[in-house]
Amino acid sequence: MDTHTPTRTETGTGSGGPDLRHHGDVEVRDDGSALVDLAVNVRADTPPAWLREHVAASLGSLAAYPDGRAARAAVAARHGLPVERVLLTAGAAEAFVLLARALKVRRPVVVHPQFTEPEAALRDAGHTVGRVLLRAADGFRLDAGAVPEDADLVVVGNPTNPTSVLHPADVLASLARPGRTLVVDEAFMDAVPGEREALAGRTDVPGLVVLRSLTKTWGLAGLRIGYVLADPETIVELERAQPLWPVSTPALAAAEVCVAPRALAEAAHAAHRIAADRDRLVAGLAEFAGAGVRVAGPAEGPFVLVAVPHASAVRRRLRDLGYAVRRGDTFPGLGEGWLRLAVRDRTTTDGFLRALERAVATTAGEAEPPRAEWEKTAQAEPA
Template sequence: MIGERLGRLTVVLGGQKSGKSGLAARRAAASGRPVVVVAPAVVRDDEFRARVERHQADRPSHWRTLETFDLAAAVNQAGPGAFVLVDALDTWLAEAMESAGLFIGDDVPDPAARAAAENRLVAELTTFAGTVARSDAEVLVIAGQPGLGVHAGGPGARFYVDLHGRCVQTLCAAADEALLVVGGRVVRLEEDAARPVGGAAAAGGFPELREHGDTQVPAGTVDLAVNVELGPPAWLAERLRSAVDGLAAYPDDRPARAAAAARHGRPAEECLVVNGAAETFWLIAQVLRPRLAACVHPSFTEPEAALRAAGVPVVRVPRDPARGWLLDPSSVPADADLVVLGRPDNPTGALDPVATVAALTRPGRTVVVDEAFAEFLDDADGVAGRRDLAGVVSVRSLTKLWGLAGLRVGYLVGPEPLVARLTSGRQPWSCNSLALTALEALAGAEDERRERAEDVARRRAGLVGELRHVPGLRVWDTHANFVLVQGAMPGLRERLLVHGLAARRADTFPGLDDRAVRVAVRDQATNSRLVAALHAIMGEVRA
């Protein structure tokens, strides 16, 4: 089904009272999954009993608790699609040592017993990580950092610290994500670039987030993966050729910035010209450094890639295919201080009402609306012209409709203080003179923009109408120059390649799998060829 996910392992490190438990609880609550807390501890004194009771009282009543030391079994017992919170590695390790006759204190551990216990515990954690990878659970392990703080100095205590370090390294080597919490602030720990990466650890860098359609068109195939219209128009090409004579001068973005801002009835101070819309997401991640970001999915993956690269914790908020992929704003975690969504969304084509965006706003939160495909709407103003939406940033691209992907033409509009902050965090002359020339010219080309958008809408309506007659194919309404379709079988992209058609992979978008593809709206002949190929593919499946 759409929305299937592989198991995911996160390790949260931190000292005593660092805020790691709070982060873990927020992630669990924001996951939207049934939460199971695994408590590997034996209560032996009143103080510890009171501590456990306080933790249990702080948890939502519908969270389930498993008291077990078998972490791998706990993942299986948690049930389908659970969020498993292991609280904590420290107690699991302490109890495991005691059960092996190794005590934290002044006793000198027997070397043979020490070696056997160390190997057994590392093997158990390796089995646990493998179980997570094969499950559909999201698993978070809270692990302390006893070596960073004051600890007992006896031989047994030193062994505990050493063994804790090896256990943490074992888990982190297999984890998708490792976070260090200090003073309530989070740092994402990067992998060692020199270490060979494979298995579950290979997903730790989220390489699928950097996959885009321009790399998915094999030679000799028809390009349905890149959602950029043919262009630019002849008059714009001529203006760009004329601008080449001025390339000796440094770029001056003030005229283009003023033109883009005026398009939405805003002062120039509320606009920033960017080197393609994608630059905005990296700039926001590096400059704003939110405490918790919520990325609405399935959607363009560069925002999440940029946030993760900056060490920002990210929660994925799913759209509902049964609701036409429209977002329920209540599904966004209340403590997310940055929210990113697409409007129209890529790859679903869903168009959330402006009221949905308004419902996401609140003091202290920035809402980033990716409006790269707003040029295809009847009213291309989108939320860019809504100065009444507090904390909302609209990210615009002119590359899609006008066929300028190679020129990188984009801008953002938002509150002046935020725009000033982003401006101060970037290098000078980020946008070249040709891109600025194009932006200034296109900001005033509303009549031609509307004509181009209407042409796309006609071709899109024809394609969607034909696709709806393909038996067994699921098709959603869309408001851009692409269509998301889903078959009943895996490998739909590969099946289309057999017919010489290169569609955009959908399985790199969180929340989709390889039964779906995104296809660009092309001319009638190409659209008909696509429909014929899908009829043949779906017919083979039914046979």
């Protein structure tokens, strides 16, 4: 098999293959340890005080049913869109469920490796899901020609979790076809300086659906708030699939203030800081090249994907040393030789790199280095 050509495989509605329900929060809970969290891609030290105070102020309105009009208008204004093109959701994860249940599609395809909830939601809705598996040898870059022409729903992340690849907007837009819904998950786009390659706000791409999350940059994973940007007809279909009052009053309050000019300026500043912190992490990881550690890239998100010999043993040893990282083998297209690391501040990164040095040294003799994880796509499922 040509290792430089993205391949497509099929999977049914069964439970075989990677655990699509495994997420980074599992790595930092349930064992009572106080671990430094590099497993969850939520910005550290969030939510900020001003956001906590704003959300707290909304609690006096809990006796009334949620009214999302102001928040919806604020999101629309933030992207220069009419409100008819906006739907507020209980996080981006709810949006994937709505898309899977509401849209009448015959041939859904998910581009992997990426966030696993889109495929999980499609499977739960009874769909047979096609996979386009991108290869490490190609830097996990998207080849639009690998997407089947008959796919009527295509899901891709940008920047992609867990690879941290930022796909060019024009390549993504080229996936649009008559009769096709193109879903672009931009949950981490506000962590990219200038939000370059964003499609949010575009109305010239037929069938485009963009998902955004406010939980990552603002530390609101426990509040659940995100939104969908799409043509009015699609918004109506998705809204019909929602329960009544799906977004709580505190979440609506957060949405309204997080798209205000002050918050956008703070997020833009944070994006530049994240980029600098990521550069430091990547530079530190480069020191382990002699031990077979390699960073997929170039990384553009608030996390990096790393090929590590004996990755499972290294991950366990890192836990012993007080650091939680995200295993990679639950992402279709990756295998046991991969770890995902959230970008953290300089002090945390330096401490992690010291721990990684110890972990790599103490696990070097446990197994053969999984070099194939980098040289070819890891564990692609048979067609």
